Amino acid sequence: MFxxxxxxxxxxxxxxxxxxxxxxxxxxxxxxxxxQHLTLVLALEERFAFQLYPEEIEQMHTLGDVARVVExxxxxxxx
Amino acid sequence: xxxxxxxxxxxxxxxxxxLLGRGAAPVAYRRLGExxxxxxxxxxxxxxxxxxxxxxxxxxxxxxRLAILRSFTVEPAIILLRAAAFLSGIDLxxxxxxxxxxxxxxxxxxxxxxxFSPDAVILAAQACDVAPDLWNAFADLSSDAAAAAVQRVVxxxxxxxxAFRERSQATLIVHTLEQPSVPALGVLDAQSPLPQxxxxxxxxxxxxxxxxxxxxxxxxxxxxxxxxHGRTRWRDQRKWLTSRMPIVADQLIxxxxxxxxxLVPLSGRTAKALVVDLDNTLWGGVIGEDxxxxxxxxxxxxxxSYQALQRAMLDLSKKGILLAICSKNNPEDAMEALEHxxxxxxRPQHFAAMRINWNDKAQNLREIAAELxxxxxxxxxxDDNPVExxxxxxxxxxxxxxxxxxxxxxxxxxxxxxxxxxRLTLSQEDRERTVLYAxxxxxxxxxxxxxxxxxxxxxxxxxxxxxxxxxxxxxRVSQLTQKTNQFNLTTRRYTEQQIADLAAVPDAQVxxxxxxxxxxxxxxxxxxxxxxxxxxxxxxxxxxxxxxxxRTVETALLAHLAEQARARGRRRMFGRFLPTRKxxxxxxxxxxxxxxxxxxxxxxxxxxxxxxxxxVPRPEWIKINITNGGKN
Numbered sequence: 260m261f262x263x264x265x266x267x268x269x270x271x272x273x274x275x276x277x278x279x280x281x282x283x284x285x286x287x288x289x290x291x292x293x294x295q296h297l298t299l300v301l302a303l304e305e306r307f308a309f310q311l312y313p314e315e316i317e318q319m320h321t322l323g324d325v326a327r328v329v330e331x332x333x334x335x336x337x338x
Numbered sequence: 339x340x341x342x343x344x345x346x347x348x349x350x351x352x353x354x355x356x357l358l359g360r361g362a363a364p365v366a367y368r369r370l371g372e373x374x375x376x377x378x379x380x381x382x383x384x385x386x387x388x389x390x391x392x393x394x395x396x397x398x399x400x401x402x403r404l405a406i407l408r409s410f411t412v413e414p415a416i417i418l419l420r421a422a423a424f425l426s427g428i429d430l431x432x433x434x435x436x437x438x439x440x441x442x443x444x445x446x447x448x449x450x451x452x453x454f455s456p457d458a459v460i461l462a463a464q465a466c467d468v469a470p471d472l473w474n475a476f477a478d479l480s481s482d483a484a485a486a487a488v489q490r491v492v493x494x495x496x497x498x499x500x501a502f503r504e505r506s507q508a509t510l511i512v513h514t515l516e517q518p519s520v521p522a523l524g525v526l527d528a529q530s531p532l533p534q535x536x537x538x539x540x541x542x543x544x545x546x547x548x549x550x551x552x553x554x555x556x557x558x559x560x561x562x563x564x565x566x567h568g569r570t571r572w573r574d575q576r577k578w579l580t581s582r583m584p585i586v587a588d589q590l591i592x593x594x595x596x597x598x599x600x601l602v603p604l605s606g607r608t609a610k611a612l613v614v615d616l617d618n619t620l621w622g623g624v625i626g627e628d629x630x631x632x633x634x635x636x637x638x639x640x641x642x643s644y645q646a647l648q649r650a651m652l653d654l655s656k657k658g659i660l661l662a663i664c665s666k667n668n669p670e671d672a673m674e675a676l677e678h679x680x681x682x683x684x685r686p687q688h689f690a691a692m693r694i695n696w697n698d699k700a701q702n703l704r705e706i707a708a709e710l711x712x713x714x715x716x717x718x719x720x721d722d723n724p725v726e727x728x729x730x731x732x733x734x735x736x737x738x739x740x741x742x743x744x745x746x747x748x749x750x751x752x753x754x755x756x757x758x759x760x761r762l763t764l765s766q767e768d769r770e771r772t773v774l775y776a777x778x779x780x781x782x783x784x785x786x787x788x789x790x791x792x793x794x795x796x797x798x799x800x801x802x803x804x805x806x807x808x809x810x811x812x813x814r815v816s817q818l819t820q821k822t823n824q825f826n827l828t829t830r831r832y833t834e835q836q837i838a839d840l841a842a843v844p845d846a847q848v849x850x851x852x853x854x855x856x857x858x859x860x861x862x863x864x865x866x867x868x869x870x871x872x873x874x875x876x877x878x879x880x881x882x883x884x885x886x887x888x889r890t891v892e893t894a895l896l897a898h899l900a901e902q903a904r905a906r907g908r909r910r911m912f913g914r915f916l917p918t919r920k921x922x923x924x925x926x927x928x929x930x931x932x933x934x935x936x937x938x939x940x941x942x943x944x945x946x947x948x949x950x951x952x953x954v955p956r957p958e959w960i961k962i963n964i965t966n967g968g969k970n
Contacts, residue, residue: 273388298417301583
């Protein structure tokens with residue numbers, strides 16, 4: 260899951276995939292501003308065909324958090 | 339989002355980067371198109387845009403500046419728009435206004451909106467922001483208060499549009515207002531003579547009158563767009579409340595595509611002709627094998643899918659888009675079906691050109707373009723066979739290849755979805771184009787039987803009407819400056835507003851020419867713009883529709899300009915030839931008419947005619963009627 264999230268983020272933030280780690284966050288990635296954060300959320304919603312709640316989006320502080328939220332959401336949609 | 343296997347997409351991306359690394363720009367661009375057809379989303383849009391930006395120097399994109407005035411978050415739709423635009427040949431630069439700041443931005447002529455000098459501006463305000471009372475508090479309103487709210491909204495829009503028109507020549511595209519998906523009063527709403535929905539309909543109906551009142555103002559039917567994709571599936575209440583983003587992620591692409599439908603015609607990236615295959619495209623089956631009784635073409639399924647496609651093509655021809663056939667077939671078999679099959683909605687007279695043979699399709703497409711006198715990049719190609727499509731993409735990359743879905747039942751919708759066939763205005767000439775071309779086919783047939791060109795010209799009995807531009811011809815004159823590429827000396831594009839402004843300048847003349855001959859009326863086919871300065875008159879624009887090239891109409895128009903300039907007391911006439919990839923037919927225009935080369939540089943050449951001592955003779959075989967405007 261982290262790999263998929265990382266590739267999407269790399270496209271959106273226009274950085275090489277290997278520059279992103281699970282610790283990457285708006286503080287460490289220059290292009291990751293609030294607009295790009297929204298775009299990331301939308302890209303994930305497109306890719307995984309779900310809609311996140313504001314509370315879920317709020318938990319996304321680092322790329323690792325993002326992958327965890329997505330993973331949980333995918334599991335929840337499946338069951 | 340359409341996904342055809344992630345592995346395939348990743349492979350494709352790798353290939354694209356490799357191609358870019360090798361400098362194989364056209365192939366890389368083609369593969370980007372393929373990637374985009376497979377996956378249209380935020381991530382792939384970012385990828386497409388970043389790669390297309392690298393292709394800027396190597397492929398010829400049309401630059402276009404778009405400003406968006408808005409009441410909601412549009413940014414995620416913009417990256418999708420830019421990707422789709424790049425793949426339609428348009429390099430978009432987009433500026434977005436502040437939230438709900440559009441009234442100030444429009445009214446203040448020093449605002450960043452005007453400093454950006456956009457080619458087009460989209461006013462995207464939401465119903466809930468512009469009419470919060472009608473949207474949110476409808477249950478509280480008396481019918482009088484609701485009517486007053488409708489009027490308030492409409493008059494604000496009218497005021498903004500007028501103010502914008504006074505301050506800018508850019509095109510203005512106004513979103514209509516969407517209706518609430520659930521009325522405030524539930525099913526009771528439908529029992530009322532004045533339901534909540536009706537108020538929004540009324541606003542939209544009145545907004546549509548702006549198109550007739552002001553030049554270059556167009557409506558984008560946002561309400562219809564939302565309805566088409568389903569109101570409840572469109573709106574994302576969660577993100578609206580937290581990020582002012584009211585649209586569900588996977589619907590954003592539809593908004594981007596709707597915007598593109600306006601930008602394609604505005605940037606001149608339209609197709610003038612649609613070339614279609616026959617077997618398994620216009621009908622089901624293969625005429626050469628299945629015969630007249632075997633092919634599927636009727637009002638019932640499965641023939642109905644093909645009739646629906648033919649109906650869509652007929653609709654395009656009503657907008658002035660030429661239809662042509664390019665098919666690998668025995669001509670006798672195909673003509674039999676075209677002429678006599680009872681299920682055909684299209685008949686031979688609907689087609690301006692036909693190539694029914696066993697030759698290579700790329701070659702046939704080039705011939706069709708030459709026969710119709712249009713550029714190869716003005717051709718769109720429709721074929722059910724993916725191999726033919728890919729081969730045309732590879733060998734004639736200028737052609738717009740329409741990607742057909744797998745199942746024929748979806749063909750008609752795919753054709754109607756193509757932005758290259760969008761038109762924002764329709765002239766009389768557009769409506770009659772198919773008939774004009776049919777007459778032209780007969781004309782060129784006749785031409786071959788004359789001893790000399792002059793004999794042919796006399797036989798044609800051409801009559802020309804020369805007149806200053808008038809309100810009724812403004813749209814057509816502007817359209818010709820936008821669309822004419824071949825016989826166009828300077829290729830300067832003008833909006834309707836700019837033409838109107840020019841016509842009002844005392845020292846400028848905007849002249850149009852209409853041509854009629856024994857076969858019929860060609861309509862308004864030529865435009866010249868001249869400007870006087872002291873003793874000189876300079877030809878700013880001189881162009882002729884390809885329909886009348888080679889019949890000395892250009893000489894008649896130039897002779898008229900020279901006579902008029904002399905009558906106004908000018909002593910010299912200047913003209914420029916600015917070469918482009920397409921205007922070779924106009925290259926020797928000035929030298930052919932006795933102008934002397936004055937200077938030449940990388941941009942083009944400057945020519946001069948001494949009006950006191952030289953003359954442009956009128957061709958004796960064209961009868962010229964001159965209408966004088968107030969100014970000359």
